[in-house]
Amino acid sequence: MRIELDKLEEHGGRFAHVYDVGELSLDDAEVRLVGPVEVSGRVRRDGNEVVLRGKLQAKLEVVCGRCLKPVELPISTGFTERFVRAISWVAEDQHELREEDLNLAVFDGETIEVDDLVREELLLAVPVNVLCGEKCQGLCPVCGIDRNLSNCQCESNELDSRWEKLKELQM
Template identity: 30%
Template structure:
């Protein structure tokens, strides 16, 4: 998806696209790394307007992924939806040599050069930010039994999990004198 600067300076541009996740290199990398599998195309709607010396792009991205629960290893589908606003300013060719603290506005800013803005990297970034780092099929997921590996969400397995943790067994021998 591209925003043409000459057109946006004259009037608001409303753009939309629906692309498979394979269109976005960052999302392809997520799939290769095994983080998720995209089960729906990435749908994006963006409205761009010219304000003073920058372009304000407001939009929404939607998709869906299949994730593996980090507790019970069950696969489940997860919808993705994110609203965003990005301010695009023309690149002046200056680079920062030292660390600086960014303001809230600078955190949602990007630069462009030339006569059009490619919004695809920001669309992919918005989708990637919505994929959970530690996916859970539900907040109440009980995970797997550490003894036999049974899914505890399906019911108790009968293993005695209340025993002494071998890693902490040495602490039981410590005697504290008063």
């Protein structure tokens, strides 16, 4: 979805879009869309800057950080992103001040690509270590068995001295 600035009122307007699964690619091997993505918000024009403020709702699928099972992750988040025309960005001398502002993007002055913004915000909303459940036992580091489903005999071997040495080396 694109926002064309010349189609907006002088000070801005509203935008809304629903992406079907498959309409938006997240370009991330570990995060998948499993439901439509709803985005809506307001566009505000302020001199050379354009500010998009809105909310996002989506259903993602990620893998459990311990057992690698797929986990559904509903996302509901708000965002504010500022866009600056490429030309004024180049002409400006005060870049040091701006670099701290992570929510600043450069655009061509005519259209804003909302897909990129949505993709970025969705990936940012994924927590670092998602678990299928707080009590997930994870995979056995020795034989790879899913400890939530069955047990193995590796536990007792973990006390093996060679294994202990290996663990020390890894730390």
